[in-house]
Amino acid sequence: MRRFSLFNATSLTFGFAFLYLPMVILIIYSFNASQLVTVWAGFSTRWYGELLRDQEFLDAAWVTLRVAVFSSTIATVLGTMAATVIVRAGRFKGRTLFSGMIYAPLVMPEVITGLSLLLLFIGIGLDRGILTVVLAHTTFSMCYVSVVVSSRLATFDTALEEAALDLGCSPFEAFRLVTLPIIAPAVISGWLLAFTLSLDDLVIASFTTGPSATTLPIKIFSAVRLGVSPQINALSTILIAFVAVGVIAASLATKRAAVRADKDARAAERAAG
Amino acid sequence: MNQTVFAPWDDPDEKPLIQFRNVTKRFGDFTAIDDLTLDIYAQEFFALLGPSGCGKTTMMRMLAGFETPTEGNILLSGQDIAPIPPNKRAVNMMFQSYALFPHLSVRDNIAFGLRRESKDKAKIDERVEEMLRLTRLTKFAGRKPHQISGGQRQRVALARSLAKAPKLLLLDEPLGALDRKLREETQFELMDIQEKTGTTFVIVTHDQEEAMTVASRVAVMDEGKLIQVATPDVIYEAPNSVYVADFIGDVNIVEGRASQTGDKVDVAWAEGQPPIHATTQKRFDRDAQCYFAIRPEKVHISKERDDSRPNVLQGKVIDIAYLGNISTYHVRLADGTMMKAQSANTRRLANRGITWEDEVWLSFTDTAGVMLAR
Numbered sequence: 001m002r003r004f005s006l007f008n009a010t011s012l013t014f015g016f017a018f019l020y021l022p023m024v025i026l027i028i029y030s031f032n033a034s035q036l037v038t039v040w041a042g043f044s045t046r047w048y049g050e051l052l053r054d055q056e057f058l059d060a061a062w063v064t065l066r067v068a069v070f071s072s073t074i075a076t077v078l079g080t081m082a083a084t085v086i087v088r089a090g091r092f093k094g095r096t097l098f099s100g101m102i103y104a105p106l107v108m109p110e111v112i113t114g115l116s117l118l119l120l121f122i123g124i125g126l127d128r129g130i131l132t133v134v135l136a137h138t139t140f141s142m143c144y145v146s147v148v149v150s151s152r153l154a155t156f157d158t159a160l161e162e163a164a165l166d167l168g169c170s171p172f173e174a175f176r177l178v179t180l181p182i183i184a185p186a187v188i189s190g191w192l193l194a195f196t197l198s199l200d201d202l203v204i205a206s207f208t209t210g211p212s213a214t215t216l217p218i219k220i221f222s223a224v225r226l227g228v229s230p231q232i233n234a235l236s237t238i239l240i241a242f243v244a245v246g247v248i249a250a251s252l253a254t255k256r257a258a259v260r261a262d263k264d265a266r267a268a269e270r271a272a273g
Numbered sequence: 274m275n276q277t278v279f280a281p282w283d284d285p286d287e288k289p290l291i292q293f294r295n296v297t298k299r300f301g302d303f304t305a306i307d308d309l310t311l312d313i314y315a316q317e318f319f320a321l322l323g324p325s326g327c328g329k330t331t332m333m334r335m336l337a338g339f340e341t342p343t344e345g346n347i348l349l350s351g352q353d354i355a356p357i358p359p360n361k362r363a364v365n366m367m368f369q370s371y372a373l374f375p376h377l378s379v380r381d382n383i384a385f386g387l388r389r390e391s392k393d394k395a396k397i398d399e400r401v402e403e404m405l406r407l408t409r410l411t412k413f414a415g416r417k418p419h420q421i422s423g424g425q426r427q428r429v430a431l432a433r434s435l436a437k438a439p440k441l442l443l444l445d446e447p448l449g450a451l452d453r454k455l456r457e458e459t460q461f462e463l464m465d466i467q468e469k470t471g472t473t474f475v476i477v478t479h480d481q482e483e484a485m486t487v488a489s490r491v492a493v494m495d496e497g498k499l500i501q502v503a504t505p506d507v508i509y510e511a512p513n514s515v516y517v518a519d520f521i522g523d524v525n526i527v528e529g530r531a532s533q534t535g536d537k538v539d540v541a542w543a544e545g546q547p548p549i550h551a552t553t554q555k556r557f558d559r560d561a562q563c564y565f566a567i568r569p570e571k572v573h574i575s576k577e578r579d580d581s582r583p584n585v586l587q588g589k590v591i592d593i594a595y596l597g598n599i600s601t602y603h604v605r606l607a608d609g610t611m612m613k614a615q616s617a618n619t620r621r622l623a624n625r626g627i628t629w630e631d632e633v634w635l636s637f638t639d640t641a642g643v644m645l646a647r
C-alpha cells in the first residue's frame with residue numbers, strides 16, 4: 001500500500017475544502033435562527049417553514065419541477081433515438097457530421113445556446129413561458145443523454161436484436177422488448193442527468209423564460225441581488241439535496257449495469273472456456 | 274422390408290426447398306460468396322464445411338434475411354425471399370454466439386418467438402414445456418441465461434429456435450463451445466429432433482467429424498465457392514480434389530505423372546521407385562500432372578514384404594502416433610517421401626512387432642486410393 005503522506009493528506013483536505021466548503025457553509029447557515037446571514041444565533045428550521053409558506057417560492061419550485069420532468073423525459077426519448085442512429089446505422093453519408101452535431105452543444109457556451117434559442121422563439125413567434133423553457137432544456141440535455149446511451153449501445157451485442165427479428169419481432173418490437181430493457185440502466189441514468197441539469201440551469205432559462213414562468217435558479221439569483229436571506233440558503237440546501245440524490249442515483253444505475261454486464265461476460269467466458 | 278434411401282437430390286422430380294441461384298455477396302470490394310449455385314431439399318440435414326472466413330456464416334445470414342445477395346437470388350419453396358424481411362420468414366436461426374436474451378428467463382427466452390405470433394397462452398405454455406422436456410431444461414426454466422452452464426445455454430438457444438417449428442432451421446456452429454462428450458450427445462439429440470420434427474436443418478461447422486456424423490449431405494467450401502457437395506461417404510471416399518481430400522480426414526497425397534490404359538493408371542512419382550498402380554474412371558493425358566490420394570487406414574503395414582497387393586513400397590518408421598484403438602505409423606520411403614499407414618490395435622502393445630526405426634513394407638490395392646487431377 002502506498003503511504004498516506006502528509007503532503008497527500010494536505011492536498012486532499014485543501015482540494016475538498018475548496019470544492020465543498022462553500023456548500024457546507026450554505027447548508028449550515030440555512031439552519032441559522034438569526035435573520036442576519038453572517039451571524040450565528042442557534043439552530044432552527046424556521047426558514048424552511050417560512051419557505052413553505054412563501055407562495056412565490058412554491059410557484060417557482062412547481063415550475064422548475066415541471067420543466068425538469070418534461071424536458072428530461074423528452075430529452076431521454078430523443079437522445080436515445082439519436083444514440084441508436086449514431087451507433088447502429090453504420091457508415092452512412094454524413095455520419096461524422098451528424099454525430100458531431102449532436103455532441104456540439106456539449107461544448108457550446110450556454111450564453112450562445114440561450115441567445116440563439118431566444119432568437120428562434122422570437123422568430124417563430126412563440127410566447128415565452130414554460131413551454132419555451134422545456135424546449136430549451138430538452139435541446140441541451142438530450143446531448144448528455146445521447147452520450148450516456150450511446151456508450152452503452154456501443155457494447156450491446158447486435159446479435160440479440162437480430163435474434164429478436166428472427167423470432168418474428170418487427171424492428172420496433174425488437175427495440176422495445178430486447179434492446180430497451182437491456183440498456184434501461186443507461187437510459188435511466190441519462191434521464192436523471194438531464195433532470196438535474198434542468199433543475200440547476202440559470203443561463204438558458206433566463207434567456208428563454210417569460211414573466212409567467214420563473215424557475216428556482218432564476219428566483220434565487222434575483223433574490224440574492226437584493227441581499228442574501230436565510231430563506232435563500234434553505235432553498236439552496238433543498239436544491240443541493242435534490243441534485244445530489246439525482247447524481248448519486250444516476251451513477252448507481254450506471255455502476256449496477258456495469259457490474260451486471262461484467263458478471264454476464266464472466267459467466268459467458270466460463271461457459272466457453 | 275422396403276426401406277427407401279433418403280436421397281431427394283438424385284430424384285429429378287423432387288423440388289428443392291432452398292435454391293441458391295448464382296448468388297454473389299460482396300462486402301465493399303471483398304467477395305465473400307462467389308457465384309454460388311446450390312439446392313437443398315426438404316428434411317435434409319445439410320452441413321456447410323470449410324475453413325474460417327470462407328463464407329459459411331454469410332450464407333446463413335442471407336437465408337435468415339440479415340444480408341441480401343449482391344447478385345443472384347435465393348428461393349425458398351420456389352419463391353424469391355429477397356423482399357421478405359427476417360421477421361416474416363419461416364426460417365429460424367441459432368446464432369453462433371447463442372444470442373440469448375439476458376434479461377429473460379430460460380422459459381421466456383423459449384416462449385419469445387411464440388408470443389410474437391399467438392395470444393393463446395395455454396398453447397404457448399404447452400409448447401414451451403414440450404421444448405423444455407425435449408432439451409432437458411425443465412429444471413432450469415426459471416433461471417436467467419447467466420445462471421446456467423454453456424451446454425445448457427446452447428440447448429436454450431436450440432429450443433428457442435425450434436419452438437416455432439420453422440420450415441428451415443439454421444445452426445451456426447451450434448456445438449462449438451461444448452466439450453467432446455456433450456457435443457457427441459447433442460449431435461445425436463439433433464438428429465433425433467430432426468427425425469421427430471421433419472425440419473430441414475442447415476448446419477455450419479468447421480469440425481469435419483461433426484459434419485460426417487450428422488449430415489445427409491456435406492458442402493465443402495473455400496473462399497466463397499463450393500468445392501464439392503455430396504453425401505459424407507462420397508466426400509470421404511471419392512473427394513473431387515486434393516483440397517477436399519485434405520480437408521476431410523487424414524490423407525497421403527502423392528504427386529506424379531499419369532500414364533493410362535483403360536481404367537488403369539500408372540503414376541510415376543519418384544526416380545527409381547516403381548510406379549503406383551491405380552484405378553480410375555477419369556481420363557488423364559499421358560504425362561499429365563496428377564495426384565494420388567490414399568487414406569492411411571487403407572495402407573497396409575508389415576515387417577515382411579507382402580506381395581498380395583499390387584503396390585508395395587519399402588520404408589522406415591520415423592514416428593508412431595498411438596491413439597488407443599489405432600496407431601498411425603509415419604514411414605519415410607526410400608526417396609524421402611513420408612507416407613502414413615494406420616492399423617487397428619487388435620493386440621496389446623507388447624505383442625505388436627513394429628517400432629521406431631524398423632524397416633517396413635507398405636502395400637495397398639489398386640482401388641484403395643483415388644486419382645485426382647487437381
Ligand SMILES: Nc1ncnc2c1ncn2[C@@H]1O[C@H](COP(=O)(O)OP(=O)(O)O)[C@@H](O)[C@H]1O
Nearest residue numbers: 300303305323324325326327328329330331332
Ligand atoms: N459485414 C461484413 N463486412 C465486411 N466483411 C464481412 C462482413 N461479414 C463477413 N465478412 C467477411 O466475409 C468473409 C466470410 O465471413 P463469414 O461468412 O463470417 O465466414 P465463416 O465461414 O467463418 O462463417 C470473411 O472474410 C469476413 O471477413
Ligand SMILES: [Mg+2]
Nearest residue numbers: 329330331369
Ligand atoms: Mg462463422
